[in-house]
Amino acid sequence: MVISKQATTYEVDIEDVEYLRHGDTPLLARLFRPKGDGPFPIMVELHGGAWVRGDRLIGNAANEALARNGVIVAALDFRVPPVAGYPASFADIHYGVRWCKAQAESWNGVAGKVGAMGTSSGAHQAMLLGMRPNDPRYAALPSWNGATGADGSLACVVMVSPVIDPLGRYRYAKGLRDDVTPPAGIEERVAPMHDLYWGTEETMAEAAPARALAAGERMELPPTLCVARSYEEAHPRPDLDEFIAQYRKAGGDIDVKIFEGEGERILEDITTPVAQEALERMAGFIRRHIG
Numbered sequence: 001m002v003i004s005k006q007a008t009t010y011e012v013d014i015e016d017v018e019y020l021r022h023g024d025t026p027l028l029a030r031l032f033r034p035k036g037d038g039p040f041p042i043m044v045e046l047h048g049g050a051w052v053r054g055d056r057l058i059g060n061a062a063n064e065a066l067a068r069n070g071v072i073v074a075a076l077d078f079r080v081p082p083v084a085g086y087p088a089s090f091a092d093i094h095y096g097v098r099w100c101k102a103q104a105e106s107w108n109g110v111a112g113k114v115g116a117m118g119t120s121s122g123a124h125q126a127m128l129l130g131m132r133p134n135d136p137r138y139a140a141l142p143s144w145n146g147a148t149g150a151d152g153s154l155a156c157v158v159m160v161s162p163v164i165d166p167l168g169r170y171r172y173a174k175g176l177r178d179d180v181t182p183p184a185g186i187e188e189r190v191a192p193m194h195d196l197y198w199g200t201e202e203t204m205a206e207a208a209p210a211r212a213l214a215a216g217e218r219m220e221l222p223p224t225l226c227v228a229r230s231y232e233e234a235h236p237r238p239d240l241d242e243f244i245a246q247y248r249k250a251g252g253d254i255d256v257k258i259f260e261g262e263g264e265r266i267l268e269d270i271t272t273p274v275a276q277e278a279l280e281r282m283a284g285f286i287r288r289h290i291g
Contacts, residue, residue, distance in 0.1 A: 008070065016030050020099070030056045039109055040107075042100050045073050045076070045122075046075075046118030066283060074096065094139050114154065115157065117282070131212070158225045158227075164210065173191045180238060221253070
């Protein structure tokens, strides 16, 4: 299945690899590696699930499709509640980015550059990590010998249907906003997971990228692609619009594709026209910014 205008499609090796261990608990990455000489761009993929649910397997179909188009994808598991809340997952992901950079040569990957992509809460984590690659909380896990000199900076970020403002979504779910009205039942579905992961509203606000930019925080601004639907009931649209405005105001380069209509999980069924166009845009964007 061709998802971009690149002429070559590849067979793909898929394997699970331990990239990090906490005590006796391993964290795995599912690797999707095109068979070829490369060098291929490398993307870290972060699953959604309101920062609490999900695992590295959710995006299998889309990750394999990107690999067939010449992109190495490392889909990460990371710590979630009840094991650990914020910022533990960011520390794991930051470590995973450095790990990928250290593996680039052995994977036939582009050296020195790694991007990140994610859906929903995974998109938020990719974006915030890209904007704060040197935050000591996120870079807390020490490097190992093979990754000496590697850092957590991102060459690009791809967001799919992001929940970009944790506090904004929390107040939306609780019906505490005047600008948007939540659907019935969403408070019960998402608010408890916000509480588990973030703990307090102050923490949610601190980790909201647009709020940080508006407050004057100096942040990195990696090239970003955002794809979303015009209405996603779990992701209040004003929050995305505010982020895009703040990112551009700060000088960031962000490409945005909004697909008309309702629905979420754009990449759940990769055979749909929406998913095909999203994947095509993603593959082209990744090659443009990584190689």
